[in-house]
Amino acid sequence: MRRELAKGDLPALVLAVLGKGPRHGYAIAREVERLSDGALHLREGTLYPALRVLEQDGLIVGAWESQAKGADRKVYALTEPGHREMGHRTQALRDYATLLHTVLGKIGQGAAEQGKIGQGETGYAQPA
Numbered sequence: 152m153r154r155e156l157a158k159g160d161l162p163a164l165v166l167a168v169l170g171k172g173p174r175h176g177y178a179i180a181r182e183v184e185r186l187s188d189g190a191l192h193l194r195e196g197t198l199y200p201a202l203r204v205l206e207q208d209g210l211i212v213g214a215w216e217s218q219a220k221g222a223d224r225k226v227y228a229l230t231e232p233g234h235r236e237m238g239h240r241t242q243a244l245r246d247y248a249t250l251l252h253t254v255l256g257k258i259g260q261g262a263a264e265q266g267k268i269g270q271g272e273t274g275y276a277q278p279a
Contacts, residue, residue, distance in 0.1 A: 161193070161201045162210075163240035166229065169211060170237050173228035176202060202227060210236050 168174065168182045179202075180193040205211045210233035213225045229237065 160244060161197065162205055163237070163244050164191075165198070165201060165205060166210065166233060166237035167241050169227055169229045170234065173226050175216075175224040175226045177224075179227070205233070209233075 164183055165179055168179050168186075171182075174182065176195070176198055180195075180198055183191050183193055202211065202213070206213055206227070209230055211227045212230055213227045215223050216226050217223050
């Protein structure tokens with residue numbers, strides 16, 4: 152399953168990836184894909200505006216690097232406030248994921264208790 156990231160989740164993931172060390176935009180995108188086993192995909196039109204905002208907010212700093220071959224590229228690194236923010240945002244995502252897991256587990260448990268799981272009943276109107 153391949154998905155796009157929710158806009159609010161992107162900054163936390165970018166900060167977390169940069170917490171492992173400086174990277175250019177393409178490398179950030181590939182690292183998110185690698186860590187998610189290809190399930191999450193960052194598009195340039197989503198990633199680069201997020202990088203700009205993080206940079207404007209002082210959470211990351213970008214510096215242009217010259218390449219022996221190919222075009223120069225901007226490499227991003229966390230600032231000290233970025234390190235602190237990374238901790239806050241990644242913990243908030245963990246808490247949210249735990250909450251979703253809890254809620255969905257209760258929904259599944261309630262449906263199982265009502266004998267609906269595995270019997271094709273969803274509680275939603277079925278097309279005729």
